[in-house]
Amino acid sequence: MDSNHQSNYKLNKTEKKFLRKQIKARHTLLRHEGIETVSYATQSLVVANGGLGNSVSRSQLLPALEKCGLVDALLMPPNKPYSFVRYRTADEAKKAYITLNGKEIVDDLGQKIILYLNFVEKAQWKELGLQALPPGLMVVEEIISSEDEKMLLESVNWTEDMDNQNVQKSLKHRRVKHFGYEFHYENNNVDKDKPLPGGLPDIWDSILEKWLKEGLIKHKPDQLTVNQYEPGHGIPAHIDTHSAFEDEIVSLSLGSEIVMDFKHPDGVTVPVMLPRRSLLVMTGESRYLWTHGITPRKFDTVQASKGHKSGIITSDVGDLTLSKRGIRTSFTLRKVRQTPCNCSYPVVCDSQMKATPPSFPGSAREASQLEQEYVHRVYEEIAGHFSSTRHTPWPRVVDFLKALPSGSLVADVGCGNGKYLGINKELYMIGYDRSQNLVDICRERHFQAVIGDALAVPLRSGSCDACISIAVIHHFSTAERRVAALRELVRLLRPGGTALIYVWAMEQEYNKKKSKYLRENRISQGKEEISSGAVVPESLTEQVPDVGNQDAAGCVAAITDLQEGGGHASTVTKAKLPVHTNRTSFHSQDLLVPWHHHGKPGKDKAVGAAGPRDPGPVFHRYYHVFCEGELEAACQTLGHVRLLQSYYDQGNWSINNNKAKPEKLQMPTAVE
Structure with missing residues (x-):
């Protein structure tokens, strides 16, 4: 191959690489920001990589843009890695498109970044509402x-x-x-x-x-x-x-x-x-x-x-x-x-809050009372608000449901607002939940749902082809009651049936990756960094997502409890349950997680006004967050089941179990 052909080959390869990255930038803007680009020249361009969100200031970007023509406006949305430029004419915008596309610019950190430009009909972004200084x-x-x-x-x-x-x-x-x-x-x-x-x-x-x-x-x-x-x-x-x-x-x-x-x-x-x-x-x-x-x-x-x-x-x-x-x-x-x-x-206000948290349950009766007060009553109170935050199904649960044979009978035990009940129209699904208000929401959505306790589901043994239990079993406050909830799922399955189980994980970081639960809190909240004031539970600002988190700490003790069937050691039975700070790592397996129930906007507030809603009460829900391996150990205490798969999914432990057929019982389990 002669030198001319070699240089043409390299040029074409470079052009192809640039084109791939430009297309990727265009797709990313559309997917995450709703910004639609056009294939013809206009006066306006979106500049990917050239935004305040990735350390490019106005003083760095504007001179480069002005070399191509008269800039009518440079619009830089806060915290976004892109900006919009509008030129006086479409020809000037076209010149910028040709000249600056794929070119390097130095950001305010001294690092080189590559700009990718695409034409748009008009600049578009999510505007911030008008704001005023907080009162006082x-x-x-x-x-x-x-x-x-x-x-x-x-x-x-x-x-x-x-x-x-x-x-x-x-x-x-x-x-x-x-x-x-x-x-x-x-x-x-x-x-x-x-x-x-x-x-x-x-x-x-x-x-x-x-x-x-x-x-x-x-x-x-x-x-x-x-x-x-x-x-x-x-x-x-x-x-x-x-x-x-x-x-x-x-x-x-x-x-x-x-x-x-x-x-x-x-x-x-x-x-x-x-x-x-x-x-x-x-x-x-x-x-x-x-x-x-x-x-x-x-x-x-x-x-x-x-x-x-x-x-x-x-x-x-x-x-x-x-x-x-x-x-x-x-x-x-x-x-x-x-x-x-x-x-x-x-x-x-710490002076006016309830001062004494509940103790760890020391008996089955105390465990039932704890769950009644800090699980069942809370979900009755927050059902409407909780439902408004639970609308996106988890992908791997969706995959499980869509893979089931058409006509399968599936029980969703602890169905909440029923977000999984309508995923696969080819299945016959029934939801069970302790909360009357959540069951009512399911029925309003025309789903089949009835009131039922996860320890005693009102359904005939061996009648289900599959069961799901998503973010439910972690609400039971002793090892015996968690195993009993697993056993109830096995009872519902026909031989060969499968169950998918998700529980909150204690690990907030797993395989060097942080779960979404932690990634959404971008400010480190280690004790050594706490300011001279009380760190406010993030439930006052953001609700806990339907994901859970685990950490290996305490895993051996939890497995020992399950294997011996003895519940928790007497040394901790009278300990007070700690109140968790949302969006931070778990420091205890058994804890109370705050839920801030937003009030309604004040009647004197106009629609769209800056005035915030009245703060509502804070409720505390009991959780037992699972260590790695703890859910598998609990399933191994059951007879006639086989563990098909276990995995970590964004701060949740999941297992897929299979109930064994007469000659070979199996049961898959999943934990979230």
Whole structure:
């Protein structure tokens, strides 16, 4: 092959590779963002890889686009890895399409990325609604001079602590000092009877007196926490513990600006810019009800125009860019509360919540009572809201149902809102659930469903070709009752019938991969990272998905209990059940998982208004999360079954069992 043919071959190979990646980018935009491209030239282009979400700022992208023609608008949606550019003419857009497609650009991290451009009829994205600052929140810019900033930063001695009048700690992603009172991260509180000697540094006396005189604060703080953040680090969303501090909490930002995210229990999120040398004041609803946190990242999405310094980051995609973070030091000042909190937000108030969690059951009667109170009653209360969050069937359960022979009789034990009852129209499926309200929802959807206990299903033995039990058996509170639920599924199967079983897994990370349950919480919530406040269960902001999680810790003990048939050791029977923080790893196999039942929007709120719904009550559901191998061990205690398959599926353990025929009983099991 001569050199000319060789170069043509390489060029064609490169073109084919580029074409494949361009088509992939187009399909990805359509699938995940609903952005439809067109094959003919228009004035508008979508630029894949050229967005704020993958560290490309307006100042990096716009000059490259302007070399191809007059840019009417560059629209950069927040947190998206793409942008839209509109040229004055279609010819200019076509020039950009030819010139920039497949070309490299350097992002704000100094890394090279390749742009892929496609024509669109018009720019389209999911716009953020109009937002306002959370009630009771105030940001005061330039609260101190640059000279005072330097003096305050130099007053914090991070290298030594000679006078022992404050407490210094090095957490995973930041350095912390406490003055006045030490904040204890293990219980998110202060010891009110043990103030630190020396109180607040003298340098704060004149500053606080000035703020009091100007009416910026109402109470003189007696506790100070200093946090120093490196670029790229943040702090989990939290509410400062109600019982620990009075209403007013203020925070001074020095060294670098930052975007802090405020989130209402209803899910409304408001990003707030805190400029350098600004004061954040939280009172009322913003202090007691909204969580606040800082997402760990090296760039923040901010307004590009100079007129916007503090306050809300708007949804004006024509005026957004990136701001690189620097080292930020925050001085958070609070007044320690000496009496219980009696705020108007009892749902999230530790002073007003039910204080005593239930004990671990020590007998079959106690187990039944625990399940009645923390499983059956809860699902009756949350049935409607629960159903609204359970609409997407799990793919591997769908595959199981679609693979069954036409005409098979299938029992869905613990059917919930019936999302699996209509998957395969060729099957005859019957749903059973303890909740009257969930069964009513199934019937409203024209599914066959009746009230039934998973320990005593009202169906003749050996009558089913298959059974499914999806995210049910983990609600039984002793090993004996979990095995009894498995035995009941076997009873329903004809010889040769199969059962698919899913239970929550303790492993949040399996084979070096995080489950969706953890991936959706992008802020690490390790104990060493908890801010000076109570971490709020994510159920106040997001509901637990119908996936479960497991971890190998404690697996041997659980298997021993099952093999010996003795339930749980007496040493733990009187232990209090811990309350789990949603979207975090499990630290106990037996626990209570919060469910925040949203209230309805206030009657005085107009449709589409920014006002969030009233917070509803928090319910706690009992779970036993399964260790790896624990479900298989439970099935092996049964007779006449064969394990066909076991696997881990996004935080759930699943088994597929087969009930043996007279000559060879089998039973498949699956755990989720």
